[in-house]
Structure formats: C-alpha cells, structure tokens
Amino acid sequence: PFLLPLRNFSIIAHIDHGKSTLADRCLTGTIQKKQAGKNEQVLDKLKVERERGITGKSNHSMIHEFNGKDYLLNLIDTPGHVDFAWEVSRSLAACQGALLLVDASQGVQAQSISVFHNAKERGLKIIPILNKIDLPAAQPEQIAAQMQATFGIDPSDILRISAKTGQGTQEVLEAIISRIPSPSGRIRAPLKTFLFDSFYDRYRGVISLISVQEGVLRKGDKISSCHTRKKYEITELGILHPEEVPTQSLNPGQVGYIACNMKQSSEAHIGDTLYRTGEPVEPMEGFQETKAMVFAGVFPVDSSDFPKLEESINRLTLTDRSVTIQRESSSALGQGCRLGFLGTLHMDVFRQRLEDEYDANIIITAPTVPYKVVYHDREVIISNPTDFPEVTDATARVKEIQEPVVQASIIVPEEYFGDLMELCYSHRAEDLDHRYLDSGAVSSRIMLNCILPLSEIVTDFFDQLKSRSSGFASFDYEDAGYRKSDLAKMSFLLNGKPVDALALIIHRSAQETVGRQWVKKLHKVIPRQLYEVPIQAAIGKKVIARETLKAMRADVTAGLYGGHYERKMKHLENQKEGKRKMKKMGTIDLPQEAFFDILSNK
Ligand code: GTP
Numbered sequence: 211p212f213l214l215p216l217r218n219f220s221i222i223a224h225i226d227h228g229k230s231t232l233a234d235r236c237l238t239g240t241i242q243k244k245q246a247g248k249n250e251q252v253l254d255k256l257k258v259e260r261e262r263g264i265t266g267k268s269n270h271s272m273i274h275e276f277n278g279k280d281y282l283l284n285l286i287d288t289p290g291h292v293d294f295a296w297e298v299s300r301s302l303a304a305c306q307g308a309l310l311l312v313d314a315s316q317g318v319q320a321q322s323i324s325v326f327h328n329a330k331e332r333g334l335k336i337i338p339i340l341n342k343i344d345l346p347a348a349q350p351e352q353i354a355a356q357m358q359a360t361f362g363i364d365p366s367d368i369l370r371i372s373a374k375t376g377q378g379t380q381e382v383l384e385a386i387i388s389r390i391p392s393p394s395g396r397i398r399a400p401l402k403t404f405l406f407d408s409f410y411d412r413y414r415g416v417i418s419l420i421s422v423q424e425g426v427l428r429k430g431d432k433i434s435s436c437h438t439r440k441k442y443e444i445t446e447l448g449i450l451h452p453e454e455v456p457t458q459s460l461n462p463g464q465v466g467y468i469a470c471n472m473k474q475s476s477e478a479h480i481g482d483t484l485y486r487t488g489e490p491v492e493p494m495e496g497f498q499e500t501k502a503m504v505f506a507g508v509f510p511v512d513s514s515d516f517p518k519l520e521e522s523i524n525r526l527t528l529t530d531r532s533v534t535i536q537r538e539s540s541s542a543l544g545q546g547c548r549l550g551f552l553g554t555l556h557m558d559v560f561r562q563r564l565e566d567e568y569d570a571n572i573i574i575t576a577p578t579v580p581y582k583v584v585y586h587d588r589e590v591i592i593s594n595p596t597d598f599p600e601v602t603d604a605t606a607r608v609k610e611i612q613e614p615v616v617q618a619s620i621i622v623p624e625e626y627f628g629d630l631m632e633l634c635y636s637h638r639a640e641d642l643d644h645r646y647l648d649s650g651a652v653s654s655r656i657m658l659n660c661i662l663p664l665s666e667i668v669t670d671f672f673d674q675l676k677s678r679s680s681g682f683a684s685f686d687y688e689d690a691g692y693r694k695s696d697l698a699k700m701s702f703l704l705n706g707k708p709v710d711a712l713a714l715i716i717h718r719s720a721q722e723t724v725g726r727q728w729v730k731k732l733h734k735v736i737p738r739q740l741y742e743v744p745i746q747a748a749i750g751k752k753v754i755a756r757e758t759l760k761a762m763r764a765d766v767t768a769g770l771y772g773g774h775y776e777r778k779m780k781h782l783e784n785q786k787e788g789k790r791k792m793k794k795m796g797t798i799d800l801p802q803e804a805f806f807d808i809l810s811n812k
Contacts, residue, residue, distance in 0.1 A: 223311035224319035304421035307390030314348035320686035393463025401425035408478035436493035442470035502550025509546035725755035
C-alpha cells in the first residue's frame with residue numbers, strides 16, 4: 211500500500227475552528243472502510259499524541275479510494291496557536307496543499323489570515339472550507355463573501371461542511387485528491403531528505419519525521435546531515451499510518467519517520483537536509499531557529515527538592531525541545547532553573563505539565579522578555595532582570611536599551627473598535643492603523659494593525675482583549691525585531707535590602723503604577739516582624755513607592771499572616787513535608803510560601 215499515489219496536506223485554521231475534529235473525522239471515516247475494528251486504537255493513539263504536548267508532533271496517513279483508485283493521504287499536523295507560528299511553517303514545508311478551515315459562524319479570524327499567507331508563500335494549493343455549517347448561527351454566504359474579499363478566493367471553490375456531523379467531509383477527501391498536486395521528485399536522483407520534526411522515544415532514542423524530496427531512502431542507508439556533517443545509519447524507517455508502520459524504503463514525496471543512531475534530541479536539527487553519505491546535495495532552504503521569547507525562573511518551594519525539580523524539567527524537555535534551560539541561583543529562592551519559552555501559552559502549558567510531573571508546588575518568577583542593552587562597544591541580551599544594569603545612562607557607557615516588539619493584528623467587530631484602540635494605546639502601541647475587512651454588506655469587522663512591545667502582551671493583554679470585546683476579538687502577532695525603549699530595572703527592598711527574585715524590568719511610564727501595586731501586594735503577604743519593616747520599590751537610588759509593615763504587637767499570636775492566615779495554613783498542609791522553610795530576604799525571614807503567593811497571583 212505504500213507505493214500508492216500520494217497527497218501531502220495540512221489543515222490550517224484559527225484556534226477552535228475545528229481542525230482536530232476534521233482530522234479525526236477524516237481518519238476514522240477512511241480507516242473504518244479499510245481496517246474495520248481498529249478505530250479505537252486509532253483514536254487512542256491520537257489522544258496520546260495530543261497529550262504529548264501542544265506542539266503536536268504527529269503525522270497521519272490514510273488510504274482513500276477515489277474513482278476506483280487508492281490514494282495514500284498524509285495529514286501533517288500543525289500546531290494551532292500563535293506561539294507556534296514557526297512550527298506551522300516547517301510542517302507546511304512537507305506539504306503540497308492545505309485545507310483552510312474557517313468557522314461559518316465566526317468568520318475569518320486573525321490567525322486565519324496569518325496561516326493563509328504562510329501557506330500561500332510556500333506555493334501550496336489551498337482548499338477553502340467553511341466548517342460548522344450545522345450551527346444555527348452559521349452564515350455561510352456572508353462568510354464566503356468575506357473569504358473572497360480577504361483572500362481573493364472564488365466562493366464556488368469553497369466547500370461547506372460540518373466536521374461534527376460528517377456532512378460534506380467525503381467531498382473534502384475528494385478535493386484533496388483532485389485539487390492538490392502529487393509531490394514531485396525524481397527517484398533516480400541523489401537522496402535529499404528534509405527533517406521537519408522530531409521527538410524522543412524512551413526505547414529507540416530520537417525519532418525524526420522526514421519528507422523525502424528526491425531519491426529513495428532505505429533501511430541500512432548511511433546518511434549525513436548538511437547542518438552538522440555528522441553521519442548516521444538508518445536503523446528503522448516507515449510511515450505513520452497512523453501508528454508507526456515500518457517499511458523497507460521511502461520514495462520521493464513520502465513523509466515518514468526514521469530512527470538512526472541519534473543519541474540526543476538536539477542532533478535532530480529541524481529544517482536540516484539529510485543526504486546519502488558521500489553524495490552531498492545543496493541543503494534546502496532552512497528555517498529560523500526557534501527563539502525563546504519569554505523567560506521565567508522556576509524554583510522548588512522547598513530548596514532541598516531542587517535535584518528532583520531539575521530531573522522533572524529535563525524529562526519534560528525531551529519531548530519539548532523548544533524550551534531552553536539554564537541553571538539559576540537566587541539569594542532569596544536558592545537554586546533553580548531559568549527557562550525560556552516561545553510565548554506565554556507555551557509557558558502555561560509547560561508549567562502545568564511540570565506541576566503534574568513533579569507533583570509539588572513550584573515558584574515561577576514574573577515572566578520577562580529578552581532585552582537588548584546597547585553599550586558603546588557591544589550589545590548584550592538580557593533575559594533575567596537581575597542582570598539588568600542599575601544605571602542606564604552615559605556614565606555606564608549605555609547607549610540605549612531596546613526591547614522586542616511584535617507586529618500585531620487584531621480582528622474585531624466595529625462596535626468594539628474604540629475600546630480595543632484604547633487597550634492597544636494603554637499597552638504602548640505604535641504605528642496603529644486599521645481597515646475594514648468586509649467589503650460592504652456584512653456586519654462590519656475591522657482589522658487593526660500595530661506594533662506592540664512583546665513585554666506588554668506576555669501578561670494580561672490577551673485576557674483583556676477577550677473581555678473588552680465580549681470574546682469577539684481575535685489576535686495574532688509576529689516577531690518585528692527590537693525597538694529603542696525607555697526601560698529601567700525596578701528593585702524591591704525590604705528593610706532597605708533588595709530582593710533579587712522580585713526585580714522587574716519596566717517601562718518608565720508605568721513605574722508609579724507598577725511600583726505601588728507590587729508594594730501593596732508585598733505588604734499584604736509578608737508576615738509582620740518584631741520591628742517595623744519598610745517595603746520599597748526603587749529605580750536606581752530613587753524610591754518610587756513605599757509601604758510600612760507595622761511591628762507585631764507582643765500579644766498578637768494569630769496575626770502572623772495578616773488576613774491570609776487560614777489560606778496560608780491550608781497551603782502549608784498541602785506541602786508534602788509540611789515543614790516551613792524560612793528564607794532570608796534582606797534582614798527578615800520569609801516563608802517560601804510567601805514568594806509563592808507574591809509571584810503566583812500576579
Ligand atoms: P485547537 O485544537 O484548539 O486548535 O482547536 P481545533 O481547531 O482543533 O478545533 P476543535 O476540532 O477542537 O473544535 C473546536 C470546537 O468546535 C469543539 O468543541 C468541536 O466539537 C466544535 N466543532 C468542530 N467542528 C464542528 C462542526 O462542524 N459543528 C459544530 N457544531 N461544532 C464543531
């Protein structure tokens with residue numbers, strides 16, 4: 211069956227427009243016919259893959275009959291969130307076509323546009339599909355007009371389906387076969403293989419997902435990497451159907467998996483070209499490396515648990531290589547790790563997985579983005595506020611400070627436009643412009659474009675966007691480099707001593723608000739001491755905000771924890787050992803749990 215004519219495709223869509231539902235529907239539909247009884251297994255496997263993490267490292271093949279002929283259809287999975295735009299583009303590199311799925315009740319959203327352009331730039335055949343036509347709120351005619359206005363798509367090319375009920379999904383499979391070209395690539399040519407994904411298997415080591423561009427790849431072949439020039443031998447190869455099915459060879463256009471003697475995930479360089487050892491080829495156009503854009507320190511609540519925490523982190527990064535790790539030590543929190551993520555969603559997902567894996571509370575410091583300090587003679591990227599210079603003027607030879615910015619696009623119904631402009635401006639938007647997305651007839655929707663500092667969207671921007679638009683706004687962004695910015699390091703002092711784990715990098719326009727807010731929070735959480743403790747926020751030598759923690763009165767015993775006493779006790783009980791580790795912060799002792807509180811409910 212593996213020499214059948216091929217189609218390689220992806221499903222691209224805005225989040226929640228029904229990608230997974232359609233994928234499941236296609237798979238079960240076709241598999242039912244060919245392998246009756248195997249359904250459950252297929253779905254189980256899909257579930258496991260999904261649980262493996264949000265970065266979706268799967269690729270599924272199915273056989274479909276069309277006009278009396280069998281075809282092998284390869285669905286190459288793409289992740290569905292803006293943090294992973296880069297991974298979408300590398301998955302698309304192995305395809306000749308893409309199903310552009312748009313929810314018929316919601317219409318074109320911000321990511322519909324970015325994934326469309328991504329697929330278009332790669333020259334893929336795009337099959338436009340309106341999904342969820344079973345919904346009473348579906349407006350297929352209007353949305354089709356919108357797709358025509360936005361993408362220049364002929365409405366008669368648009369398929370109308372319900373992935374949920376199965377209506378129209380047969381036509382989708384047929385369109386894949388009739389509209390998407392089969393992969394080209396010569397059999398009698400030097401081997402050229404594109405590596406687009408990899409994961410770690412406990413038993414076999416690194417498994418890479420590859421697409422053979424030219425030539426034939428066989429078991430036992432000796433291959434080399436264009437990127438590292440390292441040599442390997444193929445020990446196993448095959449296709450994912452959707453379980454791994456070993457085969458003897460893979461032909462041009464085929465997408466499959468290989469196991470070779472790669473020991474570490476880092477050897478499988480995404481975007482690499484593999485060739486037959488001794489027959490070097492021109493590498494295919496590579497990819498930008500994934501860049502960590504959000505950093506945070508992770509510490510165990512109980513410092514003696516660090517080895518266990520580190521082990522858990524290492525185990526998780528085997529299956530999610532986009533996380534970067536560095537050891538970090540803090541005088542307040544002890545030994546920990548500084549982790550880098552693609553975005554905040556990525557961070558949240560990882561944190562969840564880490565808490566499950568490690569089975570205890572962790573302290574995560576406030577997220578920060580990588581800043582650039584431009585000195586007269588060099589540039590330094592700083593991803594930890596602790597390393598940020600206290601003084602940033604000419605006396606410190608600092609020319610300027612730059613921060614990463616993104617090109618943001620927001621799509622929103624007209625009635626929320628004013629509110630969202632305000633939201634953008636309050637997050638330091640620049641170069642804001644907008645245009646109407648619909649050409650007339652349909653209820654008007656506006657696309658708003660602007661430059662936003664990345665640091666402004668890593669906290670609560672997305673939540674506010676949703677709440678200010680009653681959930682109707684959609685948001686997408688891409689890296690737009692660095693811009694000069696008026697930033698400073700804010701330190702927090704207890705009893706006159708700075709606490710390293712609390713330092714923040716902020717824009718000076720927000721210094722009062724942020725300073726006051728954090729000082730208040732610290733005041734609420736820090737237990738009273740035998741003497742008065744000043745709590746201060748400072749930039750350089752200048753104090754921006756201050757609260758004073760009154761001395762504990764001798765007769766007060768239960769007042770240790772202010773109003774939070776019961777909650778704190780409960781929290782303590784949740785700790786496995788239940789014993790209280792005190793950390794010195796400046797000259798006062800503070801339970802680790804207080805840090806947990808300060809940093810977790812931002
Ligand atoms: P992510 O995995 O989060 O990117 O979302 P997705 O695009 O894969 O969407 P998913 O398939 O998870 O569907 C999102 C929601 O829409 C789910 O609750 C589905 O049950 C629902 N849904 C998908 N297709 C249809 C459809 O044709 N009709 C209706 N009524 N609901 C659908």
